[in-house]
Amino acid sequence: MMNRTTLRTMLQLSLLLLPLAAGVASARSSWLPEGWQPEDRELRLYERPSASEREVRVTRRFLSVVELMDGQVDLARTTLEGAGERIRLKQQDGNLLLVDVVGDLEPGERLPLSVAYRDGQRMELTLVRGELRTDLSVRVYQRPPPTKEEQEAALAASLAGLTLDYEEHEHLLKGRMTCSPEESEAPRVGGSGIQESRFRCEPVAHDCGFKLPAWLHRRESAGRLTINGVEGGGGKVGMMGNSISYWMPYQTVVVLSVFNMDPERRWRPGEYALRREATGETVRLHTVKMEVPEEGVDLGAVGLMSFVIDTPSSGTERFALEVLEKDGGPRRIRVEGMTFEKPGKETPAR
Known part of the structure; x- marks a missing residue:
């Protein structure tokens, strides 16, 4: 066409x-x-x-x-x-x-x-x-041409949605398993006296359906992520986390994924801020999009957060992103030492 x-x-x-x-x-x-x-x-x-x-x-x-x-x-x-x-x-x-x-x-x-x-x-x-x-x-x-600010906001919203969809479909869904009882195996009695069956588990077949455009570069980690000071989180803090960055010349997206391991408490994002590490100055966030249920991330579930900023002119300047738990919860996510250097030719879009 x-x-x-x-x-x-x-x-x-x-x-x-x-x-x-x-x-x-x-x-x-x-x-x-x-x-x-x-x-x-x-x-x-x-x-x-x-x-x-x-x-x-x-x-x-x-x-x-x-x-x-x-x-x-x-x-x-x-x-x-x-x-x-x-x-x-x-x-x-x-x-x-x-x-x-x-x-x-x-x-x-x-x-x-x-x-x-x-x-x-x-x-x-x-x-x-x-x-x-x-x-x-x-x-x-029908309407006046968008202003520069409106164009930036529209681009940020599109990037936030695109990156969250990509993370959810390409990476989270790929790890899902489907399990079914092994019909050939007769039920057996466990130590509790309750009958149990063996299950066979296989990965769920999944096709993301789209690829990232060539101008958008995905990187595994934007910086060092900690939860309550523990790198990557873990059982002691009741949560695991990861950070991904998407770079383009005009704007950059930082995506945080969290996995709730606390059986007694859901996790909901509260206040957040991106700052320059050298000065503590707050950096403007164009768009913040959350793929988190209103009631919070339940035990064993994953939540996604997308933060869009103007791509810094310096690729070596360091930034820190902090996300607190809502209602004064104790779990604090922090990504330190983030840099946004321009990707080399060897960095292909996935």
Whole structure:
């Protein structure tokens, strides 16, 4: 399937190749009016454009593209009145409405085009005869373009979700086992007098279904993780933990996984902070996403936490991440000596 760039490139190439195919200037004038001008423009609905700005100028033999910059086309509910067989509507890549003009419009003719969005909204346009101008591409914005802060927040949220999904499916689910009784073995009596059976356990077949993009690098450990001062945790503190980092040029994700070993207490995350080790200065966290049940991580269960920060300019500066237990619980997670150096060429995406 063609993407937007490919489609736009093909449109531009068609404008260059058609005159060449004609061979001579006299042949060119037979299909293209003298002074004809193709246009590529934007329509900002949030600025309440006038009726004339909502007109899409079309010309026979040319494809006009209406591109929804913040929505998806619902072609089944999109309507065009009065065109007959002269104009065909098609959909491309979800958000592109292709207006294929195979017949002429009369001078002054106006064809109402009602574009339906998948979220239920509608946009009213009007197709008119292009004369000497044709709108080859109209990019439509329902909302103002996102600010830099909004773009950073959206990227952070996407990274947080992607990394948590990857950790959960690729690593946690791979370790699960399925166990069933061995039918060939007769039940036996244990020391307690209760009948027992032997079980055969095998790994659960699992396919993650996706790979990390090449620009996102996964590393085994972001730093030294301790729980109440014990590296990696353990039975004495009632919890085990691990840290993973995902590096990209703009933002970095730190994922913590915890395994609750305390039969009497669930674990719930409380306050958290990322600081520069040298100064103690707090570092801004773009997104914090938790895959932890509201009631907390039960005995034998795993919880995941994702923290997204701006990738530090220095790859050697050291940071510390601390997560406390909610309601004054005694278990404190700390990842010390974290650095975010740029990965080398030998660090492949998994």
